[in-house]
Structures are given as C-alpha cells and as structure tokens.
Amino acid sequence: MRIVASRPAWSRRRLPRQWLTAYSFILPFALLFLLFFLVPIGFAFVQSLHQSKRSGLGLEAPRELFTGLANYTLAWHDHTFFDGIGRVLLYGAVNIPLILGLALVFALALDSATLRFKRFFRLAFFLPYAVPGVIAALLWGFLYDPSLSPIVQGFAHTRLGAPDFLGPQSVLWSINNISVWEWTGYNMIILYAALQAIPQELYEAARIDGATDWAIAWRVKVPMIAPALVLVFLFSIIGTLQLFNEPQVLATISHSISSSYTPNLYSYTTAFAKGNYDYAATLAVVLAVITFILSFGFLRLTRNQSGV
C-alpha cells in the first residue's frame, strides 16, 4: 500500500522532468526550424507587404513603404506569373504520370523473380539521379543544340528533317525528357524499397489462391505500396511547381525560354535581375500557397490509400 500511495507523488515530481528532457531533445530542431524556416517565411511575408518608392529622378535611396496587399493585387493580375503556373501544370500533367508509371514498371520488374542481371539494372536505372541536375541539363543541352547535336545532325540527313528541340512548342517537352531521365530511377528506388518490405507470406497466400504473377503485381503489390506511391506523387507535385534548374540552363541556348518561364524562375528574375525583392517575395508566397493547396488537396483525395 505504501508503494502504491507514493506513486502519484513520484509521478508528479517526475513528470515535469520527463517533459523537460523531451523538450530539450526537440529544442535543437525547434530552434533551427524557427530560425531557418519560420523566420524567413515570416520575413518574406512581411516583405511582400511593402514596396520601395522613389521620387523625381530617384537619385536618393528608395524608401520602403507599407502597402498592405498591393503586391498581391498586382500578382493576381500578373499574366506572366499565371502563364508560368499554367506551363508547369501542363508540364506536370504529362511528367508526373510518365515518371511514376515508368518507375512503377521498373520497380515491379526488379522485384519480380524472373528478371536477370538485377543489380546491373538497379544501378543503371538509378545512375541518372546521381548526375547533378545542372550537369544533366548541360549534357542534354548538347544533344538538343542544333549545331552540336549528333541527333539533330543525324536526322537532318534523313527524310524526316532536323528536329527542333529548342523551339517555342517543343522546349517544354525537351525539359520534360531531362526530368524523366533524371527522376525515374530515384522514384523507382523508393517504390522498390517499399516492395521489399511486403511480407513474402502474402505472395504465398495469393499463389495458393491461384493468382498469376500479373494478378499478384496488380492486386497485391501495387495496393501494398500505395502509401509509397502517394509519397512520390506528392514529391513530384512539389518538384514540378519548383521547376528551375533545367529551364535556367537551357535558356542559354534557347530563346524560347523567357526569364519568367516558370514561377520560380520568374521570382528569381524579379529579385536578382530586376532588384524588386518585395514583389519576388510576394510571388514566392503565392507559389507556396498554391503548392500547399495542391499537396494537401492531393493528400485528402488519397487519404484512404496513403494512410496519412
């Protein structure tokens, strides 16, 4: 009885201590999260509520004025910005299904018992991801450039004629191609890892029930890795909206890529080429909100599959 009676007292003393220990473990993260995530976002938001103003010839330093939502009104009417959003959405509508479809097929192939040279293929599929994005864009740039590309020059001698990889209609799909080349292997590895985690008994049970390999892949494996699929889809949505490297690099060889080709590129240009940090912050905030809405909308849609 004595022991039982003393327990609440012990807990009362111990509980705050455990809490403090727990919080002290969280603290480094929380502090860094605050400093390098929340504060910059807050700063960007505050910046987006300001405009810098001059007068006359503007020979003096500009004044920062609080202008409320004026920048957001500008962004709302900014065709350039929404053209860029439309462009990346169109890009994503083709790019994401293509990458994830290929990644899933490759992952299932690697996971199947029949494929030979598994380790070679696993490495070969994954290798493009090890090439940094900018280098990948440069590399493909050489294959697209009409004066240097063996592909273009090869086709020039055939009846099909030389393809134009950098024209206004085609360059988006040329960027798409780089991205597929680069990201399929990465997504495949995530899906492959998820496939490895499926207990073997499920396959045995399915076989006893008379399922073919196809049926096992489609009815057992794919549903089992649905959370992983949802995850890579989410990463892809975010990656699509943040498209930047490839168009930035290809812009040096294609005049069909303007300085506002994607929303991210536009925000970058606005800040670093045009020196309008306030409006660049506004664009960044709007893009973040759109990304947030799309990501969480997708998570809600797939709540049953993802388990999130």
Next chain:
Amino acid sequence: MAKIFFAPRRLVVSTLVAMLAILAACGSASSSTASGPVNLTLWSFNDNQKEIDLYQQSHPNVHITLQKLPSKDYYAKLQTAIKAGNAPDIAQVEYQFLPTIISTGGLVDLTKYGAANVQSQFVPWTWGQVSQSGKVYAIPQDTGPTAMFYRTDVFAKYGIAVPTTWDEFAAAAAKLHAADPKAYLTDFPPGEAGWFFSLLWQADSHPFGISGDAWKVSLNDANAKKVTDYWQGLISKKLVKTEPDFSDAWNADLQSGNVATWITAVWGGGFLASAAPQATGKWKVAPLPQWTAGGKAAGNWGGSSFAVTKSSKNAKAAADFLTWWNTDPSSISLLVKENGLYPAATAGLSDAGLKAPQPYFQNQVTFDTFAAASPQVNTTFQWGPTMTQVFTDLSDNFGKAADGSTTLSAALDAVQQSTVQNMQSQGFTVQP
C-alpha cells in the same frame, strides 16, 4: 529537489548557449581597425593585382584588398551590400548599370575629391556616362567602341566586298546566303540586350534622357525603329542567324565561318582569338557599316567605371586611388597589357600596347580601327535607372521575335511600355 528540476533546464540553457555560439560564429565578420594604414576593398571582374602593387609601392600606407567577382548576379550582390551598408570601398560598375546603382543612393559624389579636374583626360562620351546632374559618381576605366570583324576567306570566296553601309551589309547577307545556304553574314543574338543597345547608340537613338526632374523614356524612338525594322527584314528573310551568342554552337560557327561577321566591341578581338583558334589568319576588322554613306558613327558595347560607395570610411583615399589608376600612364599600360582593356583615358588610346600588329588578324593593327571609332561614339547617349529590368524584358521579347511570334519593332514597343510602367510603379517621375 531543486536539483532535479534544474538539471534539464541547465541542459536547455547550455544547448541554447551552444547554438547561439554557433550562430554568432556564422554571423560575425572580421573587422579590422583602420588606425594608421588605410585599408580599402575593391570589387572587380578582373585581376588588377599588378596595378594595385604598383600603387602600394608609392603609397605604402594604403592597403588595397582585391576581391575578384564573377559578373553573374554581380549587381544584385552589390545592391544588397549597399543596402546592408557593407559594400566594398570601391566597386566596378559597367556604364549601362551606373544609373541603376546611383539610384540606390549608395555612391559617393566624387566632385568633392577633385574628380571634375580629370574630366579632360577622358574620352568625351565616357564623362557623360559617369556624371549626372553635375555630380560625378564614378571614374571611367575602359570602353567598348564597336566595329565589324569579318572573315576574309569567306568574303574572298564569294566575291563579297567589305560593306560600308547597312544597305551594302543587307545585300552582302543575301548574296552570301544564296551562294552557301549554310552560311550567314552575321548572327543577331536576341538575348544580348547590351549588344542591341550598341546598335541603337550608333543610330543616334536616345532611349533615356533627363529633363528637369523627370526621366524621359523613348526606347522606341524613330531611330530605334529604323534599327529594328532593318534587322527584322534580315530575320524575316532568314538571311541572318538568331542563335544565342557566347554559346558553344556560336563558337563553332565563328570557327567554321558559317557566321562570317561579328559586329562587336574592341574586346571582341581577344575573345575571337581564344574562342576560334583554328580561324587564325582568317579574320580582320573594319569600321561599322553606316546608316548614311560616308557617315562616321560608332556605338559602344561594354566598358566599365569604378565608383566609391558610401560604406567606405576612406572615401578620399579610394577616390585618389581611382584617379591614379585610370590616368597614370604606367597604370594604363598595365590595364592594356595585363587585363586586355581598352582604356577610357584619351592618352591611353596611343599606348604602345595598342600599336602592335596582331598575328591572329593577319598582322592588322586592329586597335587603330577602334581608336578611330572611339571619338565617333555619341556623347549624349544615356542609360536609364532600371536597366536590369530593361535588359531582361528586351531579351525576353526579342526571344519571341526570333521565334516569329512577334516582330522586333512590336517587341521594342512592349519594352517601352513595361519600362515606363516599372519606373512609374517605383515612383520615378517619367515624362513621355
């Protein structure tokens, strides 16, 4: 009891202290006290150490630290540093971006350090570039008068005479392309706004001006339209290439002769020799084609000045160095020899380093052509205060024109509109 509660808190506190220490270590800049010797920092695109060493020999109390920076995003960096109050004492600013940097309010007026006294020592048009409303904001260093480099082998092969007017140039473009469908007389790089402005400069166009307390913006004035209409004609007939310059493909074209002329500035000569080494002995230089027969007008592409920022605690010492650097004959010789620059100081145009025959150019004394062009550059040409925006917009719109979805002329109208809009939204007074 207290101990039990205290221990975790101490952990919390020590973690906090450790993290703050890390942050402080990241944030603290090494500051040097300027007692005795004067310390100056210098931002430049070039390696100017030789000139600095020479200056320090005669001025042992001045210590100059050179920070060589890439030109990419340089002005964003400079503007941020000016805003933060930690800009270098001396900063390189190309002429076209000088009004933009002046409008940050971060540059020192050098007239109080006697800058006006050296005006007569510089090529006339450069002084107009560094002064605004009676104040001098920078000292000119080098210039980029323009001319036309051309392939003598291609011209000889197809019997093309060196064009002296733009009409002859257009006829030559048609003749060459008809004779060899792979070959083009020149390239019109749609993204190279600075290059296009050199064409406007030659054509006596005045995109920007100041009238009283207001800016005048006329990017699409009649002379500018003359230039865009001319080049649109060549582009529509596919007589010129429209590939980006300084790309690998463009280098290959200069090498092979598929692009037979390059309208460019004086620094283009050195660039050609290194970018197209296999074309040694195939290039020469001639004056720019003219709008009227017998005319004498040149443009300018590039060139730089150096300014003293308000962050400097030793503005006088910085201004003194700038004056010496850009007027002293031995310093100018080093600028020519070591940095390959074409000096803005008039005396520099006859520097011994600029009189040598160039083996790459069939032993032509190429700099003579530019020495003749330099005084022909219009002295009243002015840049606006938002040139980074103008260059970006021009490059975007000309890209569309090269694709055929608009014309150069319409593109120029669009840039005029977006520039006025941008300036007005920032509060500049703009007079149409």
